[in-house]
Amino acid sequence: MSEKVLMKGNEAIGExxxxxxxxxxxxxxxxPQTELSAYMAKKMPKIGGVFLQxxxxxxxxxxxxxxxxxGARAMTSSSSPGISLxxxxxxxxxxxxxxxxxxxxxxxxxxxxxxxxxxxxxxQVTKGGGHGDYHLIVFAPNSVQEIVSLTADxxxxxxxxxxxxxxLGDGTLGQMMEPVDFDSVxxxxxxxxxxxxxxxxxxxxxxxxxxLYLSPEALEKTIIERQKRYDIIKEKEQRYEAHDIEDADxxxxxxxxxxxxxxxxxxxxxxxxLKVGVIRxxxxxxxxxxxFAEAAKTxxxxxxxxxxxxxxxxxxxxxxxxxxxxxxFGRTGGIIPTPQEIIEEVRKIAGGLK
Numbered sequence: 001m002s003e004k005v006l007m008k009g010n011e012a013i014g015e016x017x018x019x020x021x022x023x024x025x026x027x028x029x030x031x032p033q034t035e036l037s038a039y040m041a042k043k044m045p046k047i048g049g050v051f052l053q054x055x056x057x058x059x060x061x062x063x064x065x066x067x068x069x070x071g072a073r074a075m076t077s078s079s080s081p082g083i084s085l086x087x088x089x090x091x092x093x094x095x096x097x098x099x100x101x102x103x104x105x106x107x108x109x110x111x112x113x114x115x116x117x118x119x120x121x122x123x124q125v126t127k128g129g130g131h132g133d134y135h136l137i138v139f140a141p142n143s144v145q146e147i148v149s150l151t152a153d154x155x156x157x158x159x160x161x162x163x164x165x166x167x168l169g170d171g172t173l174g175q176m177m178e179p180v181d182f183d184s185v186x187x188x189x190x191x192x193x194x195x196x197x198x199x200x201x202x203x204x205x206x207x208x209x210x211x212l213y214l215s216p217e218a219l220e221k222t223i224i225e226r227q228k229r230y231d232i233i234k235e236k237e238q239r240y241e242a243h244d245i246e247d248a249d250x251x252x253x254x255x256x257x258x259x260x261x262x263x264x265x266x267x268x269x270x271x272x273x274l275k276v277g278v279i280r281x282x283x284x285x286x287x288x289x290x291x292f293a294e295a296a297k298t299x300x301x302x303x304x305x306x307x308x309x310x311x312x313x314x315x316x317x318x319x320x321x322x323x324x325x326x327x328x329f330g331r332t333g334g335i336i337p338t339p340q341e342i343i344e345e346v347r348k349i350a351g352g353l354k
């Protein structure tokens with residue numbers, strides 16, 4: 001029987017990354033993710049790894065670029081304003097087709113905002129964030145245990161598709177403590193890295209890692225080839241958790257911390273006899289649009305609950321494709337919706353369906 005340890009979310013990400021073969025971490029402190037950097041600062045020297053606190057978020061992401069280009073498993077972490085600063089470097093990494101893992105523990109915004117939890121980075125991380133035609137694979141855990149498993153998946157999937165991957169959490173997930181089983185972390189998968197800049201030994205042609213294409217035809221060809229990989233990811237890697245949607249009149253959707261509040265509300269609503277189901281996206285890109293399209297065949301309404309002014313709701317509307325009305329309820333500024341608020345919102349929607 002495996003032994004569980006009580007661990008804070010931020011530190012669990014670090015331990016999961018180490019067990020997944022990460023030996024290169026470059027970061028810069030910012031609340032509420034600083035514990036992750038502190039954990040890696042303590043652990044990396046003891047296992048022969050590299051921890052470097054860069055002079056800025058911009059420097060940190062470009063160090064990731066260099067390490068990833070040499071074939072290393074590399075990661076960085078930050079919070080919302082820091083991710084904004086890293087966006088140019090993330091675009092360069094995506095343009096060079098390099099795998100890496102980026103952690104965003106979201107805080108309130110815009111600007112400096114506040115250090116309390118939020119989900120207002122959804123647009124930034126799922127729609128690119130930086131310049132150009134690119135995507136990140138975005139995982140959205142809702143527990144410390146899931147943080148661990150998805151961190152391992154992020155490294156493996158990033159290398160499988162040569163696409164940067166992101167773990168999107170928030171201040172609550174980063175700071176909360178829960179029991180974690182690390183035995184569930186699989187052995188790191190060995191990926192083909194014949195593209196890496198590891199030195200030729202005079203036995204092969206030089207590998208060149210770059211995102212600059214002076215010929216528009218060459219750039220278009222590269223972008224189209226990359227898009228084909230994105231299409232495969234969209235087809236094969238959509239992840240979600242769903243229940244009670246077969247008979248649901250109303251389907252409530254949420255991700256991350258908010259999804260835990262939704263579960264409590266839906267349990268109460270079903271005990272009252274209301275037919276309410278849940279879809280929890282686990283990948284935000286690729287967005288799990290197939291399950292929403294399936295649920296829209298029978299559901300009478302959808303409700304997206306978020307810690308924002310409404311961002312994921314746009315993807316829900318696209319996935320539902322006009323088959324049913326899509327409503328939104330959100331709190332922002334670092335305020336987490338309560339079960340009672342969600343219950344009242346669902347009751348209002350149910351009243352309008354009669």
